[in-house]
Amino acid sequence: MNNAFEKMLPNFSFEIFPPKRTGSLESVYGTVDALASLHPDLISVTYGAGGSNRDNTIEIASTIQNRYMLPAVAHLTCVGSSLEQTDALLAELKEKGVRTILALRGDRRADADFGDGYFKHAAELVAHIKKNYDFRVLGACYPEKHPEAPSLEADIAHLKEKVDAGVDALITQLFLNNDDFYRFRDLAQKAGINVPIIAGIMPITQASMLDKVVSLCGASVPPAVRRFVDAYGHNAEAIREAGIAYAASQIVDLLASGVEGIHIYSMNKAGVTRQIAQNIHGILYSLRVKKS
Template identity: 50%
Template sequence: MQISKLFEQKSPVLSFEVFPPKKESPIETIYQTLDELHDLSPDFISVTYSAGGSGGNHLTCDIASAIKNKYGILPIAHLTCVSADKEQISAELDRLKENGVENILALRGDINPNVPRKYDFAHASDLTAFIKERGGFSVSGACYPEGHYESENLIEDILHLKKKVDAGAEHLISQLFFDNDLFYSFLERARIAGISVPIEAGIMPVVNKKQIERMVSLCGASLPQKFVKMINRYEHNPEALRDAGIAYAVDQIVDLIANGVDGIHLYTMNNPYIARKICESIGALRQTNV
């Protein structure tokens, strides 16, 4: 099934993101995580694209295939192009197709000064167009409620997003954010620009201070004052900060669902406990909106 078709059947859609295990971790760890996430009945699970996995980038395809064939859940495989040429991307697409994975999240990827960059695909919109031209896949894209860090302003950011959708992106997943008002403002800009595809809100439960510092440094998400107070208040009490982070994420999700969001994409960080606590808190909301 194509991811975009899910949004015609139910609202809100609930999805998870997982990532391949790091080199020092055995592959079995991700399947232990998926065993638990499966019980939470997500509508789909995305798998990040990372050369840092114990099996390299092939692991993304292997995990996505297992999500579909072992767990019976719709998978979406991340695919980045910043360090790949058309031949390499074609090989990745062939591998995904052979494994029955038909949904792709097309991304440019972060520029790494230690990895040679290739220029067959300058932007995610170029990768999206290439995949659509080949056919056989449903393509999703990323969006940025506060604007991509390389965009000069929010208007330019929306114009780039519109180009991505015009190239064939059928569904969008947002970067993490901690202020729902920023997401609602972004959503309004997107709809005014004629972007009508489903847009999922990306939510990351923060469970430790180092995690949020690392994520903010990577994506530039702003931190509301009440969020900063929460982090500072509980930073030396790991259990309390974990529970506070879960509660903050639940509060965001409740508000988003009440405002008719298309879907919630939960960045699980491969932590089933946190995903379970959140799903338990919003279970009735999901049933009401089906």
């Protein structure tokens, strides 16, 4: 296990995203203010589809790293980017003190002439970063397989290539059934993937989120989730409470199973993330004391 991650596990981290339109970042920094008081091990900043909002990603990650003095992770996609563009972004991140990259292929845009970019797969981007820079590199993985993969086994074989290229740790896409994560983790270990696997959790706090979750990453929906969405989806406060409770129960079970980290997809909803952290505060504290 990579020592840089071993010393901080169980890792408790969050993901935020830049505003969709250019303009003030104050709302994002308000979210960071609220999350920083939870003392996360990492805060990651997403990259828009095809690399949109990349300037905001760099600015926000740099601010988290330098103003808030928290480890920041900048997402970096390779779709649609030339080698020169990628190197320029990496040089800027290095200059601004961001030391960790989440290397992704990224989603292809519908633009007819957008192009695939210099790197075709995340594994190629990882190898380039590790050969030419001194970044810590994270990779993404799908507990229920990437939507484009023919099978989970085939997806894990490609994931092994990415890990072999130099990934230091993996963060899963969201999942709603912990058994899917455990099955994936077992298969990954059997395939020789021995880096930490951090579990990605997204609280379902609005009925509309469920269809988005399924369409974005193909996550299956357990009957328990479908039931609380159907029962409480008409009531904003009720479904928020139910989604927080379900996410907290997922995390409790994952931590009890020895998961190597929890990454909450906050959707910039600091209040939801804070409530989850409060619900499991004693568990997190006891695990961190044990680790130290």
